[in-house]
Amino acid sequence: MEGRAARSVKKPAARHIPEATVARLPVYVRTLLGLADEKTSTISSERLAELAGVNAAQVRKDLSYLGSYGTRGVGYDVEYLLFQMSRELGLTHDWPVIIAGVGNLGRALANYGGFGERGFPVAALVDADPKKVGKAIGGIEIRHVDDLPDIVAEHHAAIGIIATPAAAAQDVADRMVAAGVSSILNFAPAIVTVPDGMSLRKVDLAVELQILSFYQQRRTEPDADRTVASAGGEG
Amino acid sequence: MEGRAARSVKKPAARHIPEATVARLPVYVRTLLGLADEKTSTISSERLAELAGVNAAQVRKDLSYLGSYGTRGVGYDVEYLLFQMSRELGLTHDWPVIIAGVGNLGRALANYGGFGERGFPVAALVDADPKKVGKAIGGIEIRHVDDLPDIVAEHHAAIGIIATPAAAAQDVADRMVAAGVSSILNFAPAIVTVPDGMSLRKVDLAVELQILSFYQQRRTEPDADRTVASAGGEG
DNA sequence: ATGTGTGAATCGGTTCACAGCC
DNA sequence: GGCTGTGAACCGATTCACACAT
Numbered sequence: 001m002e003g004r005a006a007r008s009v010k011k012p013a014a015r016h017i018p019e020a021t022v023a024r025l026p027v028y029v030r031t032l033l034g035l036a037d038e039k040t041s042t043i044s045s046e047r048l049a050e051l052a053g054v055n056a057a058q059v060r061k062d063l064s065y066l067g068s069y070g071t072r073g074v075g076y077d078v079e080y081l082l083f084q085m086s087r088e089l090g091l092t093h094d095w096p097v098i099i100a101g102v103g104n105l106g107r108a109l110a111n112y113g114g115f116g117e118r119g120f121p122v123a124a125l126v127d128a129d130p131k132k133v134g135k136a137i138g139g140i141e142i143r144h145v146d147d148l149p150d151i152v153a154e155h156h157a158a159i160g161i162i163a164t165p166a167a168a169a170q171d172v173a174d175r176m177v178a179a180g181v182s183s184i185l186n187f188a189p190a191i192v193t194v195p196d197g198m199s200l201r202k203v204d205l206a207v208e209l210q211i212l213s214f215y216q217q218r219r220t221e222p223d224a225d226r227t228v229a230s231a232g233g234e235g
Numbered sequence: 236m237e238g239r240a241a242r243s244v245k246k247p248a249a250r251h252i253p254e255a256t257v258a259r260l261p262v263y264v265r266t267l268l269g270l271a272d273e274k275t276s277t278i279s280s281e282r283l284a285e286l287a288g289v290n291a292a293q294v295r296k297d298l299s300y301l302g303s304y305g306t307r308g309v310g311y312d313v314e315y316l317l318f319q320m321s322r323e324l325g326l327t328h329d330w331p332v333i334i335a336g337v338g339n340l341g342r343a344l345a346n347y348g349g350f351g352e353r354g355f356p357v358a359a360l361v362d363a364d365p366k367k368v369g370k371a372i373g374g375i376e377i378r379h380v381d382d383l384p385d386i387v388a389e390h391h392a393a394i395g396i397i398a399t400p401a402a403a404a405q406d407v408a409d410r411m412v413a414a415g416v417s418s419i420l421n422f423a424p425a426i427v428t429v430p431d432g433m434s435l436r437k438v439d440l441a442v443e444l445q446i447l448s449f450y451q452q453r454r455t456e457p458d459a460d461r462t463v464a465s466a467g468g469e470g
Numbered sequence: 471a472t473g474t475g476t477g478a479a480t481c482g483g484t485t486c487a488c489a490g491c492c
Numbered sequence: 493g494g495c496t497g498t499g500a501a502c503c504g505a506t507t508c509a510c511a512c513a514t
Contacts, residue, residue, distance in 0.1 A: 018482070019482090019483095020484090022446055022449050023442075023446055026439075026441070026442040026445035026446065027426075027439075027442065030442075044495065044496090045495075051426065053428070055485065057485055057486070058483095058484065060496060060497060061497080063496090063497090064496085064498070070497080071491085071492065072490070072494080072495055072497080073494050073495050074496085075495065075496080076496090089445055089449045090449060090451060090452030095444070097444065104347045104348045105347050107343075108343030108344065108347040109343065111342070111343055112339045112340050112343040112440075113339045114440060115440065118444075118445075119444075119445075119448075120444045120448075158451050159444065159447055159448070159451065183450065183451045184447075185443055189349075191262075191266075191286065191288035193288070197454070199447050199450045201443050201447060203438060203440070203443060204262075205347075205438070206261070206349060206350065206354075206355065207258075208420055208438055209330070209350065209353075209354075209355045209420060210260070210264070210324055210326065210353075210354075211258055211261065211436060212420060212434050212436060213324055213325040213326065213330055213354075213355075213394070214257050214260065214323065214324045215434045216325060216330070216393050216418045219417060220393070221325075253504070254504090255505060255506085279474090280473075280474070281473080291473095292506075292507055292508070292509090293506065295473090295474060295475065295476085296476080296505090296506080298474090298475090299474085299475055299476070303474080303475070305473080305474050305475080306473085307472080307473055307474045307475080307513040308474075309472080309474085309514070310472095310473065310474080311474090471514100472514085473512105473513095473514095474511105474512085474513080474514100475511090475513095476509100476510095476512105477509095477510095477511100478507105478509085478510105479506105479508070479509095480508085481507085482505085483503085484501105484502080484504095485501085485503090486501070486502085487498100487501095488497105488498095488499095488500105489497090489499100490495105490496085490497080490498100491494105491495090491497100492493100492494085
């Protein structure tokens with residue numbers, strides 16, 4: 001860690017914030033928003049840690065990457081911290097997103113209002129099926145995936161959401177990238193790759209359940225003896 | 236999420252699988268299923284790594300936690316590996332899940348057919364609002380959250396999905412645990428805690444977008460940051 | 471010759487513990 | 493006294509590199 005600037009040559013790049021910390025910042029923001037509502041003006045790392053479900057030292061270290069925004073002996077100013085974190089996360093303005101794939105999952109995501117409420121309005125829906133084009137879901141018209149370049153330009157969209165079947169995911173990702181999208185959230189159960197410099201995150205709902213299933217399995221079947229009432233095939 | 240030792244003396248961790256490995260197993264399974272379809276009979280760690288989007292050494296190490304299922308100089312037998320991994324993950328039978336909260340998100344998840352297709356049929360929907368009780372979504376009747384104990388017993392459900400508003404999440408989690416659920420997937424934008432020995436995973440869609448927003452922000456807004464000069468120091 | 475299985479090295483991240491400031 | 497900010501210790505996970513099996 002190069003906390004203090006040395007006389008040696010150093011990259012002028014902006015502070016590097018560990019990825020794990022970045023992933024927690026939104027949780028802190030959410031927590032602070034709740035606190036701001038109830039007029040709490042300052043908060044200690046200990047209390048924030050408790051509310052955010054992490055360790056207090058973690059909170060302090062995480063916040064220290066943003067700068068020294070706390071006051072020793074006092075804590076952090078809620079409003080100020082919120083402002084700094086929102087700015088850092090780029091939450092000072094909306095980010096229109098484009099959802100590709102209007103099958104079950106895409107429809108579900110389009111109908112789910114939670115994106116818009118939290119600063120990520122769904123700007124457009126695209127699908128490869130001409131029969132779906134022209135229809136609308138949740139008030140947003142479905143357009144053809146070939147129009148992606150226009151749509152991206154039109155809405156200044158930088159973030160794309162992939163909700164297509166697995167087989168189409170990589171192709172759609174490529175088209176999104178070509179159209180100018182540089183951040184992708186992939187819900188399709190497939191590995192997609194993007195060029196260097198782009199961001200890619202994935203959420204696979206079934207995988208989450210399978211992970212739970214692993215531990216559940218171990219809990220209910222301590223020694224491969226008791227089987228849950230079901231098909232029970234065992235080799 | 237620690238495996239409890241059986242009655243024997245402390246078993247020296249012969250079977251402990253790192254959490255990070257567990258999280259990748261479902262991806263391997265998915266990949267292998269695709270390979271099995273196209274009649275590939277054996278696969279090398281290198282090829283599997285490529286398809287699963289990870290490093291080859293990682294694949295070998297991960298698989299070695301399950302046992303020595305590969306053949307040196309040859310690779311892994313796809314079918315056999317698939318069988319072993321499915322068994323380990325508890326995917327040899329279905330796991331009925333219960334979704335709590337029938338707002339936008341819950342409706343979206345209930346309508347999304349992907350859970351059932353992949354071994355996690357939605358056994359029941361519950362909500363606290365009496366006006367919603369009795370209605371159905373995606374063919375599944377909505378029942379009152381007070382009935383959770385009955386519903387859990389009835390369906391032998393071990394996994395619960397929380398899709399309520401943030402404010403209700405902890406209460407619902409507590410009720411699920413009391414009703415006998417021991418694995419929870421939380422979609423509500425709130426921190427929930429469960430007793431030791433239970434599993435809890437969270438998926439926050441807005442948080443995923445906010446993480447993307449962070450990197451997007453840095454990409455679009457070049458430096459705009461003060462210089463790191465030796466005179467500055469901190470504070 | 472090929473590709474697994476695994477100790478050893480490495481890396482990133484978490485937690486500890488305390489110096490420094492209010 | 494109270495609480496932040498951060499080096500240092502620690503811990504888990506990833507990657508390397510090579511012995512070993514086929």
